[in-house]
Amino acid sequence: MNEEQAKISARGWPTEVHTLDDLTDQVALVTGASRGIGLAVATELGHLGAVVYGGMRMPKAVDGVKPIRLDVTQEATVSAAIVQVEKEASRLDVLVNNAGVGVSDGDLAVISSEEIREVLETNLLGPMLVSKHALPLLLKRRGGRIVNVSSLVGAMTDGMEGNWPAYRVSKNGLNGLTIYLHGEYGPQGLIANSVCPGHTRTDLGGPDART
Numbered sequence: 001m002n003e004e005q006a007k008i009s010a011r012g013w014p015t016e017v018h019t020l021d022d023l024t025d026q027v028a029l030v031t032g033a034s035r036g037i038g039l040a041v042a043t044e045l046g047h048l049g050a051v052v053y054g055g056m057r058m059p060k061a062v063d064g065v066k067p068i069r070l071d072v073t074q075e076a077t078v079s080a081a082i083v084q085v086e087k088e089a090s091r092l093d094v095l096v097n098n099a100g101v102g103v104s105d106g107d108l109a110v111i112s113s114e115e116i117r118e119v120l121e122t123n124l125l126g127p128m129l130v131s132k133h134a135l136p137l138l139l140k141r142r143g144g145r146i147v148n149v150s151s152l153v154g155a156m157t158d159g160m161e162g163n164w165p166a167y168r169v170s171k172n173g174l175n176g177l178t179i180y181l182h183g184e185y186g187p188q189g190l191i192a193n194s195v196c197p198g199h200t201r202t203d204l205g206g207p208d209a210r211t
């Protein structure tokens with residue numbers, strides 16, 4: 001068990017997750033699939049057999065992924081992307097709300113209002129709007145999944161101090177969205193989860209991350 005799993009386990013949350021290893025005939029949409037974690041998740045879902053749409057602001061070719069224009073802050077691109085998935089694939093089984101921006105140093109008194117807006121619009125309003133437009137397709141059959149890519153720095157359990165206020169609050173709100181989706185749509189068969197990838201070496205995570 002690594003350090004992060006030990007922390008989670010100490011809180012009494014499950015660390016073992018049963019995962020499906022065959023997604024043949026399933027359709028997935030991953031936002032922010034142009035690079036970083038979103039690119040890796042989209043590629044891996046393809047390896048598991050899913051038809052994968054990779055939502056990108058600037059669509060580009062990626063092996064095993066169907067690029068689709070999707071800027072989570074531009075609702076017209078969100079609705080158009082979902083319409084395209086419905087038209088081409090007639091179903092959606094997995095939505096991964098991965099697109100995110102963060103984190104500059106500084107507490108609330110010093111960060112810019114522009115950063116607060118951009119982070120909340122991308123990390124919180126974005127997943128809410130993508131989920132809203134995707135729900136009718138996801139609810140067509142039981143077992144549809146929404147995976148919200150969150151972060152431990154937005155979990156209330158450890159306190160929220162230590163800079164990155166907009167990022168922390170956006171991820172905290174994203175966890176709220178997960179709980180809402182679970183409560184509202186769980187009875188109709190939707191499975192909603194928040195996940196934290198851990199500190200990861202990407203443009204957002206920076207060069208010092210261990211993985």
Ligand SMILES: NC(=O)c1ccc[n+]([C@@H]2O[C@H](COP(=O)([O-])OP(=O)(O)OC[C@H]3O[C@@H](n4cnc5c(N)ncnc54)[C@H](OP(=O)(O)O)[C@@H]3O)[C@@H](O)[C@H]2O)c1
Nearest residue numbers: 032034035036037057071072099100199200202203204205
């Ligand atoms: N890396 C970590 O250590 C870490 C830890 C915990 C959680 N996370 C979370 O993991 C997720 C992915 O992060 P990452 O590390 O892979 O970051 P990244 O390498 O910086 O990639 C961010 C991705 O989000 C996309 N994006 C940004 N704004 C967007 C928008 N308005 N519409 C659509 N796509 C947009 C980017 O697209 P462009 O190429 O167009 O900019 C890019 O594909 C984020 O939600 C982040 O908060 C990361």
